[in-house]
Amino acid sequence: MNAILQVRDLQRHFPIRGAFNRQLGWIRALDGVSFDLIQGEILGLVGESGCGKSTLGKTIMGIHRPDAGAIHFEGINIAGLEPRAHRSVRRHLQYAYQDPGASLDPRWKIGRSLHEPLIIHTNLSTAEREVRVREILRAVGLPEGHLDLYPHEISGGQQRRVGLARILTLQPRVVILDEPTSGLDVSVQATVLTLFRELRAAFNLTYMLISHDLAVVRMMCQRVAVMYLGKIVEIGPTADIFERPRHPYTQSLLAAIPQIGGKRITRDFWLKGEPPDPGKLPSGCRFRTRCPRAEALCAETEPELRLIGAQHAACHFAELDSLRSA
Amino acid sequence: MAELLAVRDLTLGFHTDAGLARVLDGVNLTIDRGQVMGLVGESGCGKTTLARAVLGVLPRHVTDISGGSIRFKGRDLLALAPDVLSREVCGRAITFIPQDPYGSFNPVFTVGTQIMEIMKWKSPRREAIGWQAGMPALLQTYPAERRRADRDAVLKLLDAVQLPQPEQILRKYPHELSGGQRQRLMIAMALLPEPDLVIADEPTTALDVTIQAQILGLIRRLATERGVAVLFTTHDLGTAYEICDAVTVMYAGQDVESAPTDVFFTRCVHPYTDRLLASLPRPDGKVAGIPGEVPSLVTPPPGCRFHPRCDSAAADCRAARPPETASGAGHRVRCFHPRVRAAA
Numbered sequence: 001m002n003a004i005l006q007v008r009d010l011q012r013h014f015p016i017r018g019a020f021n022r023q024l025g026w027i028r029a030l031d032g033v034s035f036d037l038i039q040g041e042i043l044g045l046v047g048e049s050g051c052g053k054s055t056l057g058k059t060i061m062g063i064h065r066p067d068a069g070a071i072h073f074e075g076i077n078i079a080g081l082e083p084r085a086h087r088s089v090r091r092h093l094q095y096a097y098q099d100p101g102a103s104l105d106p107r108w109k110i111g112r113s114l115h116e117p118l119i120i121h122t123n124l125s126t127a128e129r130e131v132r133v134r135e136i137l138r139a140v141g142l143p144e145g146h147l148d149l150y151p152h153e154i155s156g157g158q159q160r161r162v163g164l165a166r167i168l169t170l171q172p173r174v175v176i177l178d179e180p181t182s183g184l185d186v187s188v189q190a191t192v193l194t195l196f197r198e199l200r201a202a203f204n205l206t207y208m209l210i211s212h213d214l215a216v217v218r219m220m221c222q223r224v225a226v227m228y229l230g231k232i233v234e235i236g237p238t239a240d241i242f243e244r245p246r247h248p249y250t251q252s253l254l255a256a257i258p259q260i261g262g263k264r265i266t267r268d269f270w271l272k273g274e275p276p277d278p279g280k281l282p283s284g285c286r287f288r289t290r291c292p293r294a295e296a297l298c299a300e301t302e303p304e305l306r307l308i309g310a311q312h313a314a315c316h317f318a319e320l321d322s323l324r325s326a
Numbered sequence: 327m328a329e330l331l332a333v334r335d336l337t338l339g340f341h342t343d344a345g346l347a348r349v350l351d352g353v354n355l356t357i358d359r360g361q362v363m364g365l366v367g368e369s370g371c372g373k374t375t376l377a378r379a380v381l382g383v384l385p386r387h388v389t390d391i392s393g394g395s396i397r398f399k400g401r402d403l404l405a406l407a408p409d410v411l412s413r414e415v416c417g418r419a420i421t422f423i424p425q426d427p428y429g430s431f432n433p434v435f436t437v438g439t440q441i442m443e444i445m446k447w448k449s450p451r452r453e454a455i456g457w458q459a460g461m462p463a464l465l466q467t468y469p470a471e472r473r474r475a476d477r478d479a480v481l482k483l484l485d486a487v488q489l490p491q492p493e494q495i496l497r498k499y500p501h502e503l504s505g506g507q508r509q510r511l512m513i514a515m516a517l518l519p520e521p522d523l524v525i526a527d528e529p530t531t532a533l534d535v536t537i538q539a540q541i542l543g544l545i546r547r548l549a550t551e552r553g554v555a556v557l558f559t560t561h562d563l564g565t566a567y568e569i570c571d572a573v574t575v576m577y578a579g580q581d582v583e584s585a586p587t588d589v590f591f592t593r594c595v596h597p598y599t600d601r602l603l604a605s606l607p608r609p610d611g612k613v614a615g616i617p618g619e620v621p622s623l624v625t626p627p628p629g630c631r632f633h634p635r636c637d638s639a640a641a642d643c644r645a646a647r648p649p650e651t652a653s654g655a656g657h658r659v660r661c662f663h664p665r666v667r668a669a670a
Contacts, residue, residue: 269536
């Protein structure tokens, strides 16, 4: 088990500003996040919108500066590096954006978009770049004719492939995929997910897959981390988390997925309410305002991640039976 | 059950720079009273266009309706005069829940102002209390007696959609509410005119999965309690399974299969439906996408529009569109070469 990326107690807080730039409070988008990304695995990161999934990905990439904590990438602490020093790291640590169409320049042909990362990061000649670009285009399953098309002339699934090709030309080791299939139809999603797997095998990649679609995460990932309001509340092997979720939040997330052929969840879905305002977090456990199992202890002390069975969960009552069977 | 809505052979297109885009091609759709009908298909298959055609809100100057009928409670909506349509059907007998609860409120008015504005024109009590017949719309007043009755109805319904403290919510601006709360308000607004049919256009796509479960449960419960029929468009087969009584699948502007929900997910026979269900992510990791691309609607393939991507396509599929054939109770398929299922 060789960790390629180690995140330790990472914090990123955004100020809430009112009139005249007066500071009203903090949004704790990341509030002490720690995990390891193992060489060659796919780690899923799930949670509701606003829980800090994308902030985590962007902080690891260096798009946001962390307020505290460490990020060790291949042994080097990259948290808070100067932009110039960060550039060499970025070659090996890449980020695939949520909307593939919006991350391509609409006035550039696909070919130019694919050349750009090579111009920035390498000293290859035009001819050498052209060879590399064509090679990578074949790997993601696009015809060479697409080099002369504009982004609006190709479909969403193909734009996703171009986005991937752009990243892969630099031969990264870790790719952070931020909601890679949101907005794609299921038939296209299936082909894109298959492509991710093939590319991982071909280029020896490690993925961190940020998604709110638990079905995709279950299918793709070896391990899953569940986030709630800036903290990881449960992390462990996919099979264990999906079969025996320990944290009540994970249990409710899993119970909310529509299961074709299964029991209809709309009849007796028990999680009430919505996540609290991230600027005004409740004391103790963040989930207690919605948790059916909350007791006085939950309001006093915040539970830490601890090993239960095969996974780590942050709940005082994680040993109890699942709420689903109750 | 009595038939509420019957769309027959609806063919329409939009004039674009590239030519006429044939967005709907002979579409059939039937909804019974109180039925939740799912309209499923990939993006660009025409499900929103069909929903908007039923609602009568397609842009008139670019839409070319070349055939078919939309019969709602026995009347053809396409033949109805615009003033009758807006007085009796749009927003009254047929209402709409939008996909995006963020963009559907005016940000500069409170939620209460916007709801009462709807009630002024679309309240079920409009003709009963204080309506001045023959007065132009701009000069119509909103009598205090009706306003009070409407406000009581609003507060009761906000309670029914599980919004806590409804009076405070009416005083808030849209940005002060969360996405789930806004979508609950949208549902309340769609039900206030006491419609017979609610068109819900992907109402949970923008929501998180836990909120989605709550909203789906709400729509299902309110529809059952009030006997309202729902046309529920979605691209997510899982949500269709959750709340629909029956499902109609569309591909590139054609309806391909229609069946009751339990039959649909176990014994579908159209090759497209079959491939669509096979593309869903599964725990064992086996997925198969559908090779090829959705055809251009400006130059659609002749006959069955799925034939270029279909593995059982033959010459007859290219020549003509398959007629509707029954494959069981309420199960209609449009395919010359349906999948053969072992008798279940």
